[in-house]
Amino acid sequence: MPSNQQENEIYDSTPFTMKEAIAEAQRCLHCKKPMCRTGCPIENEIPDFIHQLSKGNLGEARNILAEKTNLPAVCGRVCPHETQCEGHCVLGKKGQPIRIGKLEQFIADFDADMGLTRENIPPKTRGNVAVIGSGPAGLTVSGDLAHMGFNVTVFEGEEEPGGVLLYGIPEFRLPKEVVRRETKRISELGVKYVCNTFVGRDITIDQLFEQGYDAIFIGTGTAISKELNIPGKELTGVLQSHYFLRMVALYKNGSLDRHEVPITEDDHVLVIGAGNVAMDACRTAMRMGAKSVTVVYRKGMENMSAAQVEYEGAVADGVKFMWNTTPVEYVGEDGILTGLKVSVNDTELIVPCNKVLVAIGSKPAKLIISTTKGIEVNDNGYVITKQKPYGMTTLKGVFAGGDVVHQPATVVLAMKEAKKVVEGIAAYVDAVKLLEL
Ligand SMILES: Cc1cc2nc3c(=O)[nH]c(=O)nc-3n(C[C@H](O)[C@H](O)[C@H](O)COP(=O)(O)OP(=O)(O)OC[C@H]3O[C@@H](n4cnc5c(N)ncnc54)[C@H](O)[C@@H]3O)c2cc1C
Numbered sequence: 001m002p003s004n005q006q007e008n009e010i011y012d013s014t015p016f017t018m019k020e021a022i023a024e025a026q027r028c029l030h031c032k033k034p035m036c037r038t039g040c041p042i043e044n045e046i047p048d049f050i051h052q053l054s055k056g057n058l059g060e061a062r063n064i065l066a067e068k069t070n071l072p073a074v075c076g077r078v079c080p081h082e083t084q085c086e087g088h089c090v091l092g093k094k095g096q097p098i099r100i101g102k103l104e105q106f107i108a109d110f111d112a113d114m115g116l117t118r119e120n121i122p123p124k125t126r127g128n129v130a131v132i133g134s135g136p137a138g139l140t141v142s143g144d145l146a147h148m149g150f151n152v153t154v155f156e157g158e159e160e161p162g163g164v165l166l167y168g169i170p171e172f173r174l175p176k177e178v179v180r181r182e183t184k185r186i187s188e189l190g191v192k193y194v195c196n197t198f199v200g201r202d203i204t205i206d207q208l209f210e211q212g213y214d215a216i217f218i219g220t221g222t223a224i225s226k227e228l229n230i231p232g233k234e235l236t237g238v239l240q241s242h243y244f245l246r247m248v249a250l251y252k253n254g255s256l257d258r259h260e261v262p263i264t265e266d267d268h269v270l271v272i273g274a275g276n277v278a279m280d281a282c283r284t285a286m287r288m289g290a291k292s293v294t295v296v297y298r299k300g301m302e303n304m305s306a307a308q309v310e311y312e313g314a315v316a317d318g319v320k321f322m323w324n325t326t327p328v329e330y331v332g333e334d335g336i337l338t339g340l341k342v343s344v345n346d347t348e349l350i351v352p353c354n355k356v357l358v359a360i361g362s363k364p365a366k367l368i369i370s371t372t373k374g375i376e377v378n379d380n381g382y383v384i385t386k387q388k389p390y391g392m393t394t395l396k397g398v399f400a401g402g403d404v405v406h407q408p409a410t411v412v413l414a415m416k417e418a419k420k421v422v423e424g425i426a427a428y429v430d431a432v433k434l435l436e437l
């Protein structure tokens with residue numbers, strides 16, 4: 001259900017000034033039964049941190065946030081607030097809900113700028129855990145376990161930690177500096193990152209156990225983009241949105257030249273799909289200077305899974321939308337894409353384009369399960385986990401969480417699951433250590 005906030009205005013994501021943040025915090029009713037907290041998947045103590053902010057106690061506000069989240073500056077920016085915390089705020093029933101996400105972002109940014117708070121770093125005496133993947137799930141497991149006295153090493157295939165936060169979500173929505181700041185803060189808890197290391201290729205799970213890890217967490221997300229199986233998919237110009245967004249991220253951090261980014265200023269681009277990845281792809285294509293960008297979606301606008309705010313952002317950026325339009329065939333000449341044949345109301349037509357960005361979902365890679373015996377996955381490739389100890393796979397001592405288990409979702413849902421798996425890992429390692437005595 002759209003909230004009043006969505007009906008009335010395009011969500012303004014410009015950061016608050018101190019004066020604006022305190023004024024916004026002072027609007028909070030500090031409800032006895034805070035519905036906003038119910039709407040937050042990780043149950044942030046929202047009224048409490050807002051109350052401290054309203055009195056100007058930013059350090060205390062940050063400490064309250066830190067009890068539940070390692071990524072407040074990220075969640076404050078990219079959570080679907082309108083359906084979560086802000087969607088449940090009672091003030092939203094008749095007017096504007098409290099801008100909880102922007103306040104969370106403000107507190108995290110202010111703390112980072114001013115260095116207000118210091119983390120408590122407990123001695124690492126409870127055991128060694130290897131974490132595979134450094135997206136929101138891996139970072140949450142690492143940060144929480146480090147707080148609990150575990151020695152954590154993160155193995156990451158990419159050059160830098162951050163997962164989709166760094167290589168998927170574009171800079172204009174989530175600045176890379178913000179992600180780097182959060183991963184650095186986690187490393188200051190004693191977490192070690194080993195990057196450029198793909199588990200299953202450079203090292204195996206069995207070898208990690210041989211190195212003395214008591215438990216291993218798999219948080220590898222869904223790296224394989226789903227293909228649209230229509231004729232012509234081999235034509236030059238048919239691309240995956242994940243690939244395009246990653247190339248732009250690498251170009252922005254200086255690892256690639258502009259000509260290596262597969263969208264140019266001459267391109268007419270169609271984006272297939274209407275989820276958040278499609279919105280990021282179409283808005284990024286506009287920012288890379290494409291001549292035209294049109295989203296093609298087989299269902300109506302009411303079925304779009306993208307957040308309303310992202311759709312409104314895309315419209316404001318100049319992206320066009322074709323609803324109830326089913327792709328039928330990629331059309332080309334001499335191996336190069338020239339158009340997309342679509343069906344609209346049972347009539348077929350060709351929409352001219354020279355690039356298509358496919359954004360119809362993703363699924364887990366097989367690198368780890370194909371090199372490790374005993375980790376079962378379901379028919380779609382998602383890792384099967386147990387309720388007790390929470391998050392353990394069918395292989396003893398190996399746990400999993402985030403998108404690789406629960407399908408592509410959101411940052412905060414990956415964090416929520418990861419937090420539950422942390423309890424499972426801690427209970428398992430403590431029990432194993434007890435038996436060793
Ligand atoms: C373009 C895009 C935009 C999105 N926008 C939003 C948004 O606005 N808001 C929101 O809440 N959610 C958004 N999401 C969804 C959200 O980012 C994911 O749900 C979340 O990142 C999942 O976290 P994860 O830790 O499970 O996996 P990921 O973030 O995918 O992290 C997995 C990590 O594992 C690493 N890895 C994979 N295999 C191996 C291996 N074998 N060895 C070592 N490392 C490995 C990967 O390199 C990666 O760093 C978006 C997703 C995409 C793709």
Ligand code: SF4
Pocket residue numbers: 039040041042043044046069075076079081084085086100101104412
């Ligand atoms: S984590 Fe996300 S849902 Fe929870 S309070 Fe923060 S912005 Fe809202």
